[in-house]
Amino acid sequence: MSVAPASAASRSTAEPLLALRAVTLRFGGVTALDGVDLEVAPGELHAVIGPNGAGKTSIFNCINGVYRPQEGELRLDGQDLRGLRPARIARLGVARTFQNLGLFTALSVVDNLMLGRHHLMRTGFLTGALWVGRARREELEHREAVERIVELLELEAHRHRPAGLLPYGLQKRLELGRALAMEPKLLLLDEPVAGMNLEETEDMARYLLEIRRELDLAMLLVEHEMHLVMDLADRVTALDFGRRIATGTPAEIQADPRVIEAYLGAAA
Numbered sequence: 001m002s003v004a005p006a007s008a009a010s011r012s013t014a015e016p017l018l019a020l021r022a023v024t025l026r027f028g029g030v031t032a033l034d035g036v037d038l039e040v041a042p043g044e045l046h047a048v049i050g051p052n053g054a055g056k057t058s059i060f061n062c063i064n065g066v067y068r069p070q071e072g073e074l075r076l077d078g079q080d081l082r083g084l085r086p087a088r089i090a091r092l093g094v095a096r097t098f099q100n101l102g103l104f105t106a107l108s109v110v111d112n113l114m115l116g117r118h119h120l121m122r123t124g125f126l127t128g129a130l131w132v133g134r135a136r137r138e139e140l141e142h143r144e145a146v147e148r149i150v151e152l153l154e155l156e157a158h159r160h161r162p163a164g165l166l167p168y169g170l171q172k173r174l175e176l177g178r179a180l181a182m183e184p185k186l187l188l189l190d191e192p193v194a195g196m197n198l199e200e201t202e203d204m205a206r207y208l209l210e211i212r213r214e215l216d217l218a219m220l221l222v223e224h225e226m227h228l229v230m231d232l233a234d235r236v237t238a239l240d241f242g243r244r245i246a247t248g249t250p251a252e253i254q255a256d257p258r259v260i261e262a263y264l265g266a267a268a
């Protein structure tokens with residue numbers, strides 16, 4: 001893959017959209033996150049890497065309110081996220097994709113995308129909204145927004161197919177679309193290419209770049225596939241045993257001795 005990241009320098013100077021300061025999360029005797037700092041600038045694609053158990057998924061779960069860290073600060077656009085419920089944090093503009101797919105397999109591609117917009121709807125979807133006035137206008141607006149995602153992710157030919165019948169790569173793409181349908185400010189991508197073959201991985205990389213070009217959102221990417229991370233990310237944060245060991249451009253991270261020792265070296 002030869003895809004050029006946007007200027008990391010220009011992105012990293014902006015006020016952070018997401019800021020974690022000294023976040024510590026413990027499960028009994030296990031310290032999953034140990035004083036982690038992390039900043040994501042508006043429009044930045046920031047990757048988090050680290051060996052198994054390093055704390056990557058825990059960071060996601062702290063950001064979206066599923067886990068409550070015992071110490072530290074989490075802010076989105078300056079707003080304190082601590083103590084907020086996951087649904088509230090989603091409404092503030094944080095969407096995520098899952099390592100294991102979270103689709104409604106019996107519903108069509110379009111209906112899965114419509115469900116992604118559920119929290120933006122006033123009149124409700126699948127609740128028998130009356131086809132009059134405002135409800136009808138709102139439904140049409142949501143359908144148009146969904147069609148833009150169908151186009152962006154090239155899902156036109158699959159629009160009416162049940163999600164469960166799509167090949168795996170397309171299901172992952174649809175899941176990305178469902179998260180985009182929420183119109184997030186921050187998209188958390190949990191291993192978007194896990195289990196994909198090379199062609200599907202390259203497709204996903206292309207769509208992530210397209211999303212960054214077309215939509216005004218920041219992305220936090222957890223991924224084991226190092227080529228993807230190094231090709232796409234503006235900046236990378238490396239974790240080991242719940243500690244942040246380095247943050248920098250892909251080139252800086254690849255050259256960092258602590259990262260090589262903790263992760264890249266182990267994979268080589």
Ligand SMILES: Nc1ncnc2c1ncn2[C@@H]1O[C@H](COP(=O)(O)OP(=O)(O)OP(=O)(O)O)[C@@H](O)[C@H]1O
Pocket residue numbers: 027030031032050051052053054055056057058059
């Ligand atoms: N709900 C939980 N209860 C107890 N321990 C947990 C829980 N969630 C995570 N942990 C522990 O916290 C540490 C960090 O786990 P986490 O899943 O965040 O790592 P990870 O970097 O995402 O790993 P992987 O790459 O394998 O997904 C691990 O030691 C893990 O066992």
